[in-house]
Amino acid sequence: MKTAHPSRAIMTRSLIRSLIRLIGLLVCLCALAGCGATRTAPERTLEKTPFRTPVSHVVTAPQAEDEAEQRKMKNVSLLAVNDPAERLNRTIYTFNAKLDRAVLIPVVTGYEAVVPPQLRSGIANGISNINEIPRLANAMLQGDPSKCGIIVARFVINSTLGIGGLFDPATKLEFYPQNEDFGQTLGVWGVPQGPYVVLPVYGPSNIRDSVGLAGDMVFAYYQMEYLYELAEIGDRDTARYTNTVVRGVNTRAGIPFRYYTMDTPFEYEILRFAYTKARQLESER
Template identity: 35%
Template sequence: MLRLLAVLTLGLSLAGCASTREASLAEVRPWHSIKEFRDQRMADVADPWEGFNRSMYRFNFNLDRYLLLPVVEGYEYLTPRFVQKRVSGIFNNLSELRNLTNSIFQLKGTESATTLGRFLTNSTLGLAGMFDPATSFGLARRDQDFGKTLGYWGAASGPYLVLPFFGPSSVRDTAGLAVDSGITYGIYTVVDPFAATGNSLAYSAGLTALEGVDMRHQQSFRYYESGYPFEYYMVRFLYHEKREIETGKALPAEPDP
């Protein structure tokens, strides 16, 4: 009888806990779609091609999962960290040419001089950019691109757009990427560092592949690892806000006093 009484008491207690938990959960209305927070700023970004962008977002996830990240992980496993940093330094130094041209397009004389100084210093004392003595000399890096240049001169960002491999973008930034790529290709064609080898195309292709691996190696973002159920909207919002701040179209929110 005592054992039966104990079992009944325990059963009633668990039932009471379960009903209380169900009642408390019922009070919390779940969010099932973006409609649940249309009044939030996260929903403000123009995204008329959301169906295409979502498909491209998933494509980039699969590209990462089955191709890029395995290659990057193999690269990181086989290559000493010291060498990885030197490779990243070389490509970062080459990207100073993009920073320089866009600083000039924006008529930023001081910034252009600083970027030119960085490039010359790291190309010589830094052994083609493998090291970064320019930063220790007070020549800070200023990241620029033609998308920022268009924004600087008043061009709106336009609708949100997810690009294959490159990820989040906009109509303005996609046009900027095309212009930057064209300028880089033009400079490379004029210089043609592998012309004397007799096999310039093969070397160029290998260099481009290594640059792609290094680009993904330097980017810590991983698709669908945020744990946030609305990651697509979060990434869209953060990218848009970041670019608006960088082009001076929006001011960062002031912290509460």
Template identity: 40%
Template sequence: MQGAFKSGLCALALALSALPALAQSSRTTGSPADPWEGFNRAVYNVNDALDAALLKPVAKGYQNTVPDPAREGVKNFFGNLGDVWSTVNLLLQGKVVESARMTLRVASNTIFGLGGVLDPATEFGLERHSEDFGQTLGFWGVPPGPYVVLPLLGPSTLRDTAALPVDFKGGGLNFVNDTGAVVTLSGLRVVSTRAGLLSAERVLADVALDKYSFLRDAYLARRRSLVYDGNPPEEPADAEPASAAQ
């Protein structure tokens, strides 16, 4: 781990030193959804180097030292917190039935799942329906706008970026009054999420010649699918690529 950490730090230093030049780069792949590609690639490179230097080694250590049941409990706990905000957004979208089902899911996991550490709701047939405020804006017709890579946070769009303050406020740990506990829980959520992506990262390294464009297109396609609940409308042949649409 120490060797990977040192190599990651070197990569981070190189990426930071190259940031001004990369930000001014005009390199594009012709995607109408990504007019700021030069800047986005620069931020992506810095994020990637920071991940290699810090987050990935910590996530590997977490995966290797924490037993599977404990990691699953952590993931379930934070998933239950996210379900609360999903319930609110479903209601904001006027999806009353789905919101009621998510309310039952949260109640079941909170009461019978030891505060969300267990997930009996899935066994009851109450599947997760994840929603955020960016999806709510998209549901009501707000276009995604240009693709943007945010420092530390990664892929986004202009619409989803504008929704982030609301998502942080509504879907965060606002019920915890202790600042130290908030920092600890937030860090644990990030590490848990990153550990869950380790296997997907290996697949990505095998299939993607250009990880940046692969992740961009996958993110935009997934967000569009989420806005339309998995059934995005078919676009005309002469329309912009799906990644530039809702």
């Protein structure tokens, strides 16, 4: 029977001891790795001192508010308009909204409930036909013969075939309305829009359009005075009051916009941007 060589036996025992040490080292490393993977609160390993600050990876409320505010400012910047009197304009905007809900919308609702649709359409057409005169004046001031021709054609057709403007056959003949006003005329002359403003009752405007509105109101006043004279109306005060009320109700009934119905916190900014861009395009066309 052969016996193992002494040197080979020594080598075998040395290899076994090395393997045992290696296995033990691996076990220790695995234990340390397991502890490191399950530890979620590193502050628990720190000594308790009055200067220790809790460690957390959760976004704090101030950070969330800052991010929301940044998103809000980014959205608002996309709708930026020159509005230096924004605080005052927002106050007037709120006043207009309350007036609209408390007075104008109930009046319009009652008007639509009492007056038949055909009669409402006739009233709107008649007012529009009267307004062809100031439209023609503005088209002439703008130096646009094409618009002048269309406006004259509309007035003649609707005043005759449309029975004094109660009907609108001109539109069916493809003579479409040319909504010209003095604010657009000033724009054609090169007058800039100026800062955005909100007018009481009237709503969105700017400096140029506010001046234009005043000019249109003066023109309309003297136009109606001339018509009262032609119609030999004696009670001018009643005629003026009736004209103002009917025009106001008709105008509001023709505007589908309702305050605070956009379901967005940026209604003021959206309306301001839309009005400004629309007026810019109307002056450029």
